[in-house]
Amino acid sequence: MITVEIEGFAEISNWSGGFAIITSGFGRLHVFACEHRDELLQSAIEHAGNYAGVILRLRKDPLTQDQCQLQRFGKFSSDEALTSLAEFRVHKLSPRHPEPSLRILALTETCLVERDFETYNIVTLKPLAEVFALVCDVDNPQHFTIEYVKGQVLSYTSTDRDSLLASVLDGVRASGNGDVSVKMQATDRGQRWGLLGCSVEEEVESLHLRFLASPPNGNFAEAVFRFNANVSYSGLLHAVTQDSFFAENKEKLINGAISALLAHEGEEAVNNKELQGQFQALRRLVASKAGFMAFTQLPRFRERLGVKVVKALKRNNDGVAHAAVDMLCALMCPMHEDYDLRQEQLNKASLLSSRRFLESILEMFSLHLGHGTGALVVSSLLDFLTFALCAPYSETTDGQQFDQLLEMVAGMGRTLFKLFQHPSMAIVKGAGLVMKAIIEEGAEEISTRMQNLALSEGALPRHLHTAMFTVSSDNRLLTNRCLSL
Secondary structure, three states: OOOOOEEEEEEEOOOOOEEEEEEOOOOEEEEEEOOOHHHHHHHHHHHHHHHHOOOOEEOOOOEOHHHHHHOOEHHHOOHHHHOOOEEEEEEEEOOOOOOOEEEEEEEOOOEEEEEEOOOOOEEEEEEHHHEEEEEEOOOOOOEEEEEEOOOOEEEEEOOOHHHHHHHHHHHHHHOOOOOOEEEOOOOOHHHOOOOOOOOOOHHHHHHHHHHHHOOHHHOHHHHHHHHHHHOOOOOOOOOOOOOOOOOOOHHHHHHHHHHHHHOOOOOOOOOHHHHHHHHHHHHHHHOOHHHHHHHHHOOOHHHHHHHHHHHHHOOOOHHHHHHHHHHHHHHHOOOOOOOOHHHHHHHHHHHOOOHHHHHHHHHHHHHHHHHOOOHHHHHHHHHHHHHHHOOOHHHHOOHHHHHHHHHHHHOOOHHHHHHHHOOOHHHHHHHHHHHHHHHHHOOHHHHHHHHHHHHHOOHHHHHHHHHHHOOOOOOOOHHHHOOOO
16 A cells, blocks of 8 residues: 655645645645635645544645745755766656656665656655665566555666666665665565554564464464564564563574574575575574674574575575675674674674685675676675775774685785776775775785786776765765775
8 A cells, every 4th residue: 555645735826726735754845736726725634634534734834936846855855865876777667657668767865866868857756764675576687676665666677787776775774774675576565564664563573583483384484474574674673671570581582583594494495585585584683682692602503504505605596695695794793782892703703714605605706796797796795895804893803814804805806896897886885995905904915916906907097086076975985985095
């Protein structure tokens, strides 16, 4: 069900019969004219109160036509909110048009803006804070949909789908929306106990934790999908045991759910959608403090998780690989408040202890770079390397493991510099941070070799161009901090 949020109305003073409908929660203006304007607005206000229980108001101060033009996007009418950081050519699929419409999907600092390809006029504007999920079509490698918390689902096709989604995912998370995820199938609204834009109650979270440990009707896959539909991707909201006599032991519930997920060690009978769902459920669990600590405290957690991840990566499926690496990133860097630095050190030491495991990850990294594929996987792997090698995250990385991984990454040589030509700014940013760490923290011969490669591969001129000619206060554009290359 799609909700249309009408906030109120405003009259237009210099236009006979003109009025604006204020919508969308951020003051979006839709302008109309009617001969019987006053009667229409009065009827709308009365009917909203009588039949829908919604209180609508008529703004006291009327607007002018010029004000409507300048403020038509409400609080997102500023140049900062409308200036593109990245643009992608897409075809929009809509029941309103018999054929796909050519559009430009632009990512700004706060919004996702859809523009007409010929006129460059804005067709649709959605705040990044309202993005709920990005859905990749399994059968069509160009098709994807964007789900919003208010119920809208917009579908597009793009020849550069994964690069586009990597940029959008990075932009949404950088805007403060940590609940967005990338999935292979659309969200089943019937499985969620509430609206997408509202958090579920504590009892609902506890109930779905029990469902993972003991699935109703023995259907574990459905229990996983229901858990993911009700629990935020950023983690459980009620993950701490309350101080009362009859309080529920949340740590025990979380550990039980983790054990149930690890018991299914990527067996071949599980399809890719179900396996992706399992990793995303694990990510939700380890994002909590109890789940984060369980990595080193729960018996055989590390070994069983390692087997599950290795088997998953052997499937060579981008959706599964991205979910697996994104879950590992949540173990590398705590996603919860009041975290323990010592626990972060223990988790990193455990994850980075196996050279063979790191080699398998970097091999997959190199494979995607060589073929120019898997932008989402590459982006998540760069996050993994950032949490291990780049300041300030590297302060909790063991010295020997830091040097080992740094040397392994530097050994990739020319392959790394392909990242600086990538169409996704998120990947260029991540590559710049990793390269900066290699040059500043690596041995002198490694730094010299990388600096020479930066010139011969054209990475330094590209970096300088981006840093000097991109005007933005957005912290995502960290390339201008990497001029030490």
